Amino acid sequence: MKSLKKFALGMAVAGLAATAAAAETVKIAYIDPLSGPFAATGTNGLHQYQFAADTLVNERGGVLDGQMFEIVAFDNKISPKESLIQLQVAIDQGIRYVVQGNSSGVANALTDAIAKHNDRNPDDRVLFLNYSAVDPALTNDKCNFWHFRFDAHADMKMDALTDVIAENEDIKKIYVIGQDYSFGKAVASAAVRMLTAKRPDIEIVGNELHPIGNVQDFTPYARKVVSSGADAMITGNWGSDMLGLGKAVIENGFSGPIYTYYAAADGITAAFGETGVGSLKLVAEGGNNPPSKPEAQEYVRAFKEKHPDGNISQSRITNVVQMLAMAIDDAGTATDVVQVANALEGMEFTDSLWSDNPMVMRPDDHQLIQEVHIYGHVPVEAPFDFDNSGYGLKYENSIVNAGADLPTTCEMERP
Amino acid sequence: MSLFIVNILDGLVTGLLLFMLCSGLTLIFSMMGVLNFAHASFYMLGAYFAYQISMFTGFWAGLIVAPIIVGVMGALIERYGLRRVHQYGHVPELIFTFGLALLIEEFVQFFWGRQQVPYNPPEALDFTAFAIAGNTFPAYKVFMIFMAIALFLVLLYILTRTRVGMTIQAALSYPETVQNLGHNVPMVFMGVFGVGTAMAGLAGVIAGPVMGTFPGMAFTLGAIVFVCIVVGGLGSLWGALVASLLIGWMQTFAASYNLRMEDLLIWLGFEKPTLMWESAWQDLWTLTLPQVGPILPYLFMVIVLVVRPQGLFGKRET
Amino acid sequence: MSTPSTNPLTAGTSRLVPLNHALPWIIAAVALFLLPVIFDSRAALTIMNQMAITIVFALAYNMLLGQGGMLSFGHAVYMGLGGFFSMHVLNWMSDDPWLPLPVLPIFGGFFGLLFAFLIGWFSTRRAGTTFAMISLGVGQLVASLSIIIVIFFGGEEGISGNRTDMLPFFGWDFGQQQEVYYLTAVWLLIAALGMYLYSRTPMGRLANAVRDNEERAEFLGYSQRNVRWISFCASGFFAGIAGALFAINFEILTEENLNLATSGSILLVTFLGGVGFFIGPIIGAIVFTLLQTVLSLHTEIWALYVGILFVATVMFFPFGLTGLLALHVMPWKLGKIGYLVKPYAKMAVPTLAFILSTAAVLEILFHARHAGRGDNEMTIYWWLTFDSHSPLPMIIGLVIAGVSAYALVKLAPGLKAAWDEATHMGEAGK
CATH class of the missing domain: 3.40.50.2300 (Response regulator)
Structure with missing residues (x-):
């Protein structure tokens, strides 16, 4: 048909x-x-x-x-x-x-x-x-x-992320690294701007961009991150750039939290496996694992039944x-x-399904305002794990109505 | 200083890995006069085959078996594909290898999917060999260095000290004469192509766990390998070695040192615009060395070719 | 063919366009005019526009590869830069327009020419591998710079504009696809005719001479480097026109217009069509655009089929699809094309069966590996529905493929004999 x-x-x-x-x-x-x-x-x-x-x-x-x-x-x-x-x-x-x-x-x-x-x-x-x-x-x-x-945009996620970082007194030095294109730059400038406002005492020990999809070996970058003495790292990388950077940094002895946007699912969770536990954090909207509501659990089970290799990665x-x-x-x-x-x-x-928090489609700019969470990469029981790897994401912090106070420059023309 | 030494070692790993690909490619080129665009694709096949084998038997069997499978595939492709296209001339030959590269990438996606596969170093080598001022150096990378050097020595020995090597060298320069002396030149060609692709496969087996095993791995490396052999001089083994190491270090150091265009411009006496985001030169002012790192080899190649078209160590023009 | 001349400088120039040469152009113009009457949906118009742009680009590329023997791996640079500059011209004029949209491609062509002139200065000094490698290097450099220089190239988002901002052209503001189609079609005709006429000029002939034997051309007093440089500039000019047409059609230019994948695919298009013929790139562009746009609606593994088609073309028909058609000119002129009808008819069924069954086997394999669990049922060729996980369809597919391959091998000598007969000068042997 x-x-x-x-x-x-x-x-x-x-x-x-x-x-x-x-x-x-x-x-x-x-x-x-x-x-x-x-x-x-x-x-x-x-x-x-x-x-x-x-x-x-x-x-x-x-x-x-x-x-x-x-x-x-x-x-x-x-x-x-x-x-x-x-x-x-x-x-x-x-x-x-x-x-x-x-x-x-x-x-x-x-x-x-x-x-x-x-x-x-x-x-x-x-x-x-x-x-x-x-x-x-x-x-x-x-x-x-x-x-x-319907997703929280990069600045809203960074707003949530920096709220969490601001509360962590152990973090004194931060390294910001990303892909050299509009999104990577947006993440970097938001991180610097918001960290300076929320925690002026935090030192940004590195802020750099690397070419997108064109770095074969992330070892030199990892060396810089390690030798900068950073306590935490922020990156907006995705795909093989995320995997390459994350693995290189962890393998070269970095032990602090790595705050990411896209270090999950599509093979990345499986490839990190045990090495990512304790280091990888991810900021996203969505629900906890396993979901609190029985119908959501049922939804995930039914989906995994139909697509055993798939993930409910975008709630x-x-x-x-x-x-x-x-x-x-x-x-x-x-x-x-x-x-x-x-x-x-x-x-x-x-x-x-995923959360009880009401969301609203903001009329000024057509941006959905919703709850944003910081997840940790941890062992998760099937079928709520990603890539059938036994690892997945669990809540560590939640920010209600993240970014609702971020102003918008949108001047919308209506028909 | 200690970071400098670590960077030297990291660059050595990248350079030697490049050399494992370049050596085969430059041999094939000097023999058949064709640039094999699919060479990096055989590197990818090596990694994927080794991954598949490692699922059943562990890493070490893959190290031996995967390059052999790749080499046999390469020889078969030479025999039934390239040799057929050879008669039409060099451009169709080049285009054939170009198409082959596309086809192999599709083939890999067809069987292993589009995601990165979890191909990892063996547990026996999963420890830190040594550390320089807090910078750890994994044992697996030491293993990579030794493998590449061993390969180079074996290759050099075969080419210059054995009868087979002599025949190959002779067939490079005077194929007709060698044929008339009773050697099977097409067979030699097939053998060289097979061995060259097997070496690329071996590089893939070794590099897969470190660089990641995914369908795009050939594309990102393929063009750089070309740059190496062109810069080194087509057909020159020593040239390939020198160019590989140069480019390996160039990329590592470019990524390691955050030199900023801003400092250079100020040093030259320019005044930094106060409102950077309204300046027409904003992209120039904010430029850093890591941003341009991956394109330096291409710039290097264009300059070398304009100044010296035969490459650094090449004897003849192409 | 044009009239031979004793003077090499004027060869081919006398009677530049004889009437029988003009006929195909008139037919093409009428066809281009009538096409949107038949295919009037928005998507069809968009796809035809895309085809027209690819045709101009492929023809420009073939000025290098086919006529000049120069293999370029970075020709997207000239089309892309032409397009980017056209877009900037468009945006620059949008507040206070003083030109209508149809003249925009002239700007594209000019900037394509300018960059071909600059880069050609050092890249055309050598032919062969050196030229190919410099083109690869320059291509990669420009593509990477387009990400870094955001103020001009707009980063990975590219730059966009609004084509309706220019002055109206006889009442048309080019808001509708149909109007854009006619603009593109007219420029396609102009550019194709320009490139055709160029290939007939002494300069075009000299490019052939340098391609075939550069020493000899040099010996005759023509600087091979200058000949290559001029061809390169001409090719850059027409590639720039294609870039401007792209800017008009899609109203956006991104890094994609400059990168190596685009440069590579134009090589594929040109070679698939046939480098040795003027219409080769045209056929290649039409076939490739259809494959890319329509085939990808039907199957996820379309790129695999394109790869197979490409490698098979290089191996078996190195003169491309046009070369395959051109083979039939000889029997046609000899009046023996009839000899081929019967063996072709015999081959048709097994060929079709072989292609369809091989594709079916690939589809079944792919479906069985990648479809969701419980989603075992698959449909191929619109009516054939079965369970992809059961071995039976796979076996049937393999058997059909095997049998038809065997039949093809058996029938091949018959075709060969008929072919020899059809291309033989004398009377029929039997």
Whole structure:
């Protein structure tokens, strides 16, 4: 059945048949890498979306008068250009909702293109539900009415992180290191700014950027971190850069906490294994492990049953699906995205799975304000571990409504 | 000072690892006149095969078996692929190896997935060999250094002291004459290609646990290996060694020392803009040495090629 | 073919465009005009635009590889820089526009030319491996710099602009894909025609001469280095035009436009189409764009298929897809194309069976390894549904592949004989 739809899709691409939006389904375009170096993350995210749509919406009767959610996958090969082509294909399919998360570069291209598209084609406007791209600019200088972010952005996470660091009197010296691109720079400047404000006595003994995806051996960097005498390290690295840096630093004798954004799942948890225990900390939204609510435990079990190699690594995905369903029901329409966007704007939402803390979609900048946690990399029993490795994440600290007091520079133009 | 010595050692490890790849590549080049774009892909295959084998038997069996499998694969690819393309000329040959590199990466992803696989050093070598002023040096890296040096000595011995080596050297310069003397030159070519790829495989087995075993590992290293042999002079074993070590140290030291462009500019007498984020030169002012470290080898290569197209130790132009 | 001339300097220039040469161009122009009438969806237009850009870029690349014998691993630099500069020109004019959008590619071409001139100064001194390696080095340098120099390249987010900010052009503001399509199509025609005519000039011919025998060309009094440099500049110019067209279509340029992967894929495109023919890169660009965009909607392992196709092309058809087509010109001229119909018809079924069954085996393997548990059911070729974990479909696939491969081997001599017959000058033997 899926292939049949893909076939129809292909036909539309060839321009032979223009498929109109089917009345029975609400289609959501998932535009993320499904081939190439980041395909593992993209494929796992797709599985989480499909599972969330089936379990949380479709099995409960769908939205409106029984319309089902359908996740349509588009492979963007993590390329901005391919993402824009796939966006056009998706719009031709009558799709009104786009979800994307991997790479802020792609998110920037998409939000810009969607704003232009909606401006030029008022008849088939599109909403962009960003679940993972955390460049602060997306809800600040580059914000627009069509973009909603469900993850806490880099500055909000850093705000939470520095709150925790500020309370730790053992930390006197900190080393900040990251990838040389917009996100790495955003992390570094936020870390310096917030640490200086919250703990002026902490010395930043290192603040540097390394080329992204182009360092084969992190040993020289690790030597610098160790010899700087730092008590803790902060990094926004992801993927193989995270793994390479983290392993090199630990192997060369660094024993303090390593505060990270992305040192979990997609093979990283398994690769760190025992060596990461006690060192690796991670800042993210989401729930504890094992989840406190029985239905959440059941949800994870059911997911692992279906995807034994997968991880529930992005709990915000269930928030996207549930909040979109609520907004469509509130608006009474799935086709008029302006009404749906108005319903999403300012929506208060209490998660039925991971946490009890209410979240709110801030109307000023379309940023979801939620609880942010500092997790530790520790042994976790299956199936709540990552990568089936026996290790996973557990709460160490929680910050309620993280970043709610961070101002936004967004000046939103509404249709 | 102690950090300087540690950096020398770290750079030596990187350089020698590069050399294990370069030596095979430069042999293949001097013999067949073709740059093997897929060379780093054989390095990746070595790491993955060794990982697969280590799951069943442990690290040491992989160290022996994986390079052999890679070498046999390389020889078969030479026999049934490259030799066929050879008749069309050098550009199609180069493009063939380019396509092969893409195909091997897809092949690896197909079987082992896209994530990094947990391929680790053997427990026997999982200890600290020595420490210099608090900087630990793992035993596994000492092992890497000795493996690479041993490989170099064996290679040098075979090429200059044995009959097989003499035939290879002769076939390099005068293939027709050697053929007429009754040697099977195509067989020699196949053998050299097989041995060259096996050496790349061995490098992969050794480097996989340290550098990480993931589908992108060939791409990040492949271009650097090219730079090494071009800088050293195509076909020159000593040139490959010198260039590998130079580039290894260049990358290590560039990453280790936070030299800032700001200091240089102030030293030159420029005035630092007060509002940095409004200056058109902000990127120049904030530049540091680690940022540009990985591109230094390319800059080095372009300069060497412009000044001396045959490379540092090359005898002939390409 | 053009009229031979006794004077090498004017060879090919007399009767620059004979009528029978103009015909394909007229057909192409009409086809380009009519295409959006048939394929009118937004996605189809976007994909056609993407094709057109790739065609211009591949043709420019082939000016080096095919006509000049220069293998470049960093040609994305000139397209990318042309695009980045065009985007800056667009943004610079957006507040107070004084030019319409369709002239923007001229800026792209100019900046492509400028950088080709500067970099060509030192890179074209040698041909062969030295040139290839310098192009690789320069390509890597520029790609890395694009991340470091944020103020110009915008870091990994790139820079974006709004094409509707320029002056309207006869009432068009280029907000709609269709309008952009026509702009791209007209520029495609201009650029392709320009490159075609260039290849007919003495300069274009000299590039061939230097490619084939540089010493001899030098001996005849032509500086091989200058010939390469001029070809390189011309190629940079047209690559820059492609970059500007990219800027107009996607309204964003990123590091992706400069990196080695883009440089590598244009080599792939050009070679796949066939370097020895003017239309080779055109065919390559069309096939590659379709593979990349449409095939990736159907299968996750599309890149594996592209890799296999590419390696198979290099091994068996070193003259590319166009070379394969060109082989049939001879039998056609001899009036013997009919001889090939029957063996082709015989081969068609096993060939198709072999390709489909091999792909099926790969898909089953992939599905069995990577699909979710309990998700055993898979569908291939739109109607064939089965359990990917049971051995039966796999065995059937392997058997079909084996049998069809055997049939192909058995049928090959027949095709060879028919082929010899069809390309043979004299009357039919039997």
